[in-house]
Amino acid sequence: MTTALALRHLAFEDLGILGPLLERRGHRIAYRDISVDPLDEAELLGADLLVVLGGPIGVYETGAYPFLGEEAALIARRIAAGAPTLGICLGAQLIARAAGACVVATGRKEIGYAPLDLTPEGEASPLKHLDGSPVLHWHGDRFETPAGADRLAATPGFPDQAFALGPNVLGLQFHLEADHTRIEQWLIGHAHELAAAGVDPARIRADARAHGPALASAADRVFASWLDGLRPHTA
Template structure:
């Protein structure tokens, strides 16, 4: 299987998604939009993974490549490709499906509980995931649930944590892909985001949480991706 990533920041790479692809024998082609990489003219992949970023989906004037990226995303959906959107990527997928993106009630940064909704029990992509787990978060905006999709997860700070259309189009607001290294890259590159808030942890709290929750998060990511791969 060929997996292509769309990446928006040097510090928001595929992390454990790349590790999963390597262990399963899949090929990953990474597209560094922040470095000026060209987007594919047609969907040349089996699965598209759209990563996060510190920008908003509304920042097309500042990041002109976002317009072409959004068209590529719509083309992937129209041609029946499997798509996983993470954080900003989930927001872009929601928008591509007719949803909208706005400022959330709270900034949510660090390790916070995620709860699956009853819809998750019927979605093949989320089969076998626990009903509640600790997710790693780093966001201030949120997506609406587009028509035809189901809300699959929520948290106290953010009512919309995951959605899916079947098992081929999945958006997750939190970071399933996080590793110790990728978390440290967040802290180094985006530490200014850690202004105090009800759902904003300190760097020390995040490191403590990582020691307790990272291994379980990896297992859940691998299960999600295995589930999605079965549908391709």
């Protein structure tokens, strides 16, 4: 049985709909809660798949959250080896930082369901399965696409929404993994951020009902396609 190791920064921002897909494919899932569980270098580098999940902090806040530096350093070693690694939101920003790209706060928020503009590389990637489906955005920071990576998607306010470093490393700024049936956890957990940004939770709740089922099906195809395309790597 292969191991999928998930680095979690916030309890309700977990693997979501990706979890059942990994289990169906025979992965044993293990969570490590960042800042609570120690980062075991051998475990992190040896996992068959690493998924770095989201969270409400910025990769540049290493003074306030020192664990971010250690986490990024270990991710850098993993992606240098070409080991299968998926980053979502903060996770994608950590991969971008680990790959030498700039990650900055924008001073604004992109929160809610909205479609992506796929680049030609994105149209040829697993993201093609989204086919215009609105996805869940929930961020204020932005990353630059790392050198040598393919930029896959954009929105009008955030031109770097997804990137691929070869077939084995994928960074997604948006939340394909989010389970629309559990959106209330997000609305409660991020209530202060929503209020500060002037975002009405009722709109997100309604959009989750409207777009969630179709998006879950499309996201399942995206993740399955990416997993099918993984290549052997040198440990």
